[in-house]
Amino acid sequence: MxxxxxxxxxxxxxxxxxxxxxxxxxxxxxxxxxxxxxxxxxxxxxxxxxxxxxxxxxxxxxxxxxxxxxxxxxxxxxxxxxxxxxxxxxxxxGGAGERTYDLDELIAESGISIELEQRIREVGFFREPSDFGRDSYDGEDLEVLRTLSALYDLGVPQVAIVEIVRLYAKGIEATQQSVVDLFATGGDLDWNPKDLDAFQSLAAEKSNEILPLARQLVDYTHHRTIQRLTLGAITLGTDS
Structure with missing residues (x-):
């Protein structure tokens, strides 16, 4: 480089x-x-x-x-x-919006309870802005707290919400670390140095285009996996 x-x-x-x-x-x-x-x-x-x-x-x-x-x-x-x-x-x-928030503002605007916010933080789902290189929260943080508040308002028990986000945080952390390693070091693939350098340069140059496409892959995999596992659970229940 x-x-x-x-x-x-x-x-x-x-x-x-x-x-x-x-x-x-x-x-x-x-x-x-x-x-x-x-x-x-x-x-x-x-x-x-x-x-x-x-x-x-x-x-x-x-x-x-x-x-x-x-x-x-x-x-x-x-x-x-x-x-x-x-x-x-x-x-x-980039693209997270210009407005920033402190924690009190997030809780007030999202409608989430202080207890639920503390629990999702304890399980590693909701993190300090400093973990992302920032000194305040942004619009994405507000939206996810609103989402959790909406789930609670629908009647989903708090204990279930906390377990859902704990599982997501644990699973996605491991998966995304492997993806980051692929871009940073080539991962487990047997690259030659020239091809790896070209790949890393492309990833940096085209990141604005690559990242939304990668997010679509994550969304697709998530949705199809839920469908497949749900169908399997229904079939298992019918056969029993």
Whole structure:
């Protein structure tokens, strides 16, 4: 993989001093220097005693600001913000909506009971935003709590709801870890290095298109499995 902080072939276009970059990006000079120390931003080109910057630095600052506005921590941005992974980051974490929530707001707007929220957290289904690189909850969290609240309102016992989400959390964690390993290391397949690198580059570049399609595969498998197992249970009950 290429070094996302390496020099580019366009350094001749780097004509801005750090004050110019700060003004264009609306980012304080001290913040720019901090990002450089933390390897979030490429180094400038040194000419004499002055560093010069260009469009690549402005784009990176705008991208960092965009993800901070979505409530991602700098640690998460630093881990994922590379040339190869920026598209993957957008594909996986983007599109959740702009509004954010704290826990009290989620509970109030979803209608879920505090007790049920605590139980689904204890079984590993509902997690802290920091587990996803964020510092607040988002619209997807609100929708899933509304879904659980609706199940309870339909008369599904709380103990059953908690067991359902526990089973999902346990099973999906193992399955998705295997899928992540496939993209990260090639999984159990016998790749040659060239093909694996091409596959990983494609996954990063096309993640916005791949992820919705992969989600359809998950939904299809889930629905068909429920149908098959339900039919089997009905047949077994009829035969007994």
């Amino acid at each position: 290429s070094d996302p902080l390496a020099a580019t072939p366009h350094e001749e276009d780097w004509q801005w001093r750090i004050d110019d970059l700060a003004r264009r990006s609306e980012t304080p000079v001290d913040t720019i220097r901090y990002y450089q120390r933390e390897h979030l931003l490429p180094a400038g080109e040194r000419r004499g005693r002055v560093n010069f910057y260009g469009a690549i630095h402005l784009e990176r600052l705008q991208l960092i600001k965009d993800w901070q506005d979505r409530r991602f921590s700098l640690a998460a941005i630093k881990a994922l913000l590379t040339e190869e992974r920026s598209g993957l980051m957008e594909g996986i974490f």
